Amino acid sequence: MRSYGIFFIGIFSIGLYTPCEGIFGSSSLQDYIDSLVDAARFKFDGVLSLNDSAIHQIWSFFKNKYGRVYSSIDEEKQRLRVFRDHLQYVLESNLQNLLTFELELNEFADWTSDEFNSLKKGLIVSTSFRRDMIIYNQDLLQPGLRKLHRRPYHSRRLKRRLHHERFFRDWFSNMFHSGKDKDNAIHQSNVFDWRTKSVVSSVKDQRKCGCCYAFATATIMETLYAIKTNSSTTVDFSPQQIADCSSNGNTGCSGGNFGPSVRYLLDNGGKIATESSYPYAGTRKSCRTSGLNEIQLGNIEYGMIPEGDEKKLADALTNYGPIFIGIDTDSKRFMFYKRGVLKIDNCPTRRQDMDHAMAIVGYGYDDTLQMSYWIIKNSWGKKWGEQGYLRLAKDAGNMCGVASMAYYGKLT
The missing domain is CATH 3.90.70.10 (Cysteine proteinases)
Incomplete structure (x- = not known):
């Protein structure tokens, strides 16, 4: 789909993204979707299990929650198409096994990827800038990290000696402490x-x-x-x-x-x-x-x-x-x-x-x-x-x- 121009015009001309949550503020869009969608059926039938009535209910909830008003019927149809694709993506992702995270449809649900990239990001990494930072890195960061990680020779000898002492101390201590204590120590070091x-x-x-x-x-x-x-x-x-x-x-x-x-x-x-x-x-x-x-x-x-x-x-x-x-x-x-x-x-x-x-x-x-x-x-x-x-x-x-x-x- 290459009709991004009309989307950007819509954004800046009518203030499309001003939320107007009102009575919808207490319930998230994803919670409303989950109340309507049978996850088990969706897992097997995919988007086909979402009938037009359910999709339009979700669409109406979204528009009301985030105060969406579109410039024309044609634009709303295109926005709905984008919304439907994102809806399918989120539902399918959340049904995957062994995921360590959860997604939700949110206020960006009718944005195209191009719009999102343009309006919500903004990091520039130019070749010349990276070259400047690499030079600066040699002058500042590396000495700083050497101070943290590279001790003088006598300090390294002391560190090796302490390492051996710590090994025997920890070995002796582990003979008398539970696995729970070790887990707590590991946990603290990771936080x-x-x-x-x-x-x-x-x-x-x-x-x-x-x-x-x-x-x-x-x-x-x-x-x-x-x-x-x-x-x-x-x-x-x-x-x-x-x-x-x-x-x-x-x-x-x-x-x-x-x-x-x-x-x-x-x-x-x-x-x-x-x-x-x-x-x-x-x-x-x-x-x-x-x-x-x-x-x-x-x-x-x-x-x-x-x-x-x-x-x-x-x-x-x-x-x-x-x-x-x-x-x-x-x-x-x-x-x-x-x-x-x-x-x-x-x-x-x-x-x-x-x-x-x-x-x-x-x-x-x-x-x-x-x-x-x-x-x-x-x-x-x-x-x-x-x-x-x-x-x-x-x-x-x-x-x-x-x-x-x-x-x-x-x-x-």
Whole structure:
């Protein structure tokens, strides 16, 4: 289907995506679908088991819940066709065996993939930018990680000696401790979450502007500033300022990345505006330079995690703070993710395939699924995923490129 033009016109001309939940707010779209669809029958008959009456009931519920009004009968027919395809996809996915996650039809159910990619993502990974970051990586990150992982010779000797002592101590201790104690120790070593330290701000919604990079950058700076000032609360910083004012790789609502965003902040004297003084507009505006309440961050240093190295990614997360990451979110499983640990077979991991920026704020272990996961803050609103967060499989072959384009920052 190549009639995307009419879809984009509809979006911007009639404000298609303003929710109007009213009496429908207490019930999710997916809950309503599940109340109408016989899962057992659908498993065998597929979409054929959904008669026109059921589909139109679901369609009417969706339109009322999210306040959809279309410009013409023809456009509504096309939107319904897209909606029906997404409905089938979600139902079929949730019936698959051994899934570690669940999908749901949501407010994006009548969006085409092109619309979703244009309006809800916005990560730019240019060749020249990657080359600049690799040079910067050699100057900053590698010495930093050497400090964490490569001790001087006498320290390595001490580490080997302590390792041998720890081996015999642990062996002796294990003779007298239960498996439950060992499980608890393993569990604790697999859990870290900056949110528990009250230094991660609330989830935001980038709306229909491809400036995910600005939200992810603001998240990083908010936590780094809270850590630097030993604060138990965060100050919301302005992604709008980054989208409006940064350049040299950033293009407002048409995408950007971490490096150009940080370079703008450095050029701005290491200062960033508060969200309250430079509020988010959902579209690019002229850069404001007066009447702002700007926070002095100090000198900002940043570097790249070695590509694909989840171990160093975890080390940087715990030692520095939340990590700016690129993810390949081309799968519709991201679009309709509801809960659980997302794991996608054969998900691309090449850096050039990354298309959406988010921020890792921690990692954990799901005892039921027996899986490690990354805790990732998104910018698609609190109603998406797990209150706006994604759990993505950790140590699973660099799932969807989680460590392919990851940057950490420091305030000095």
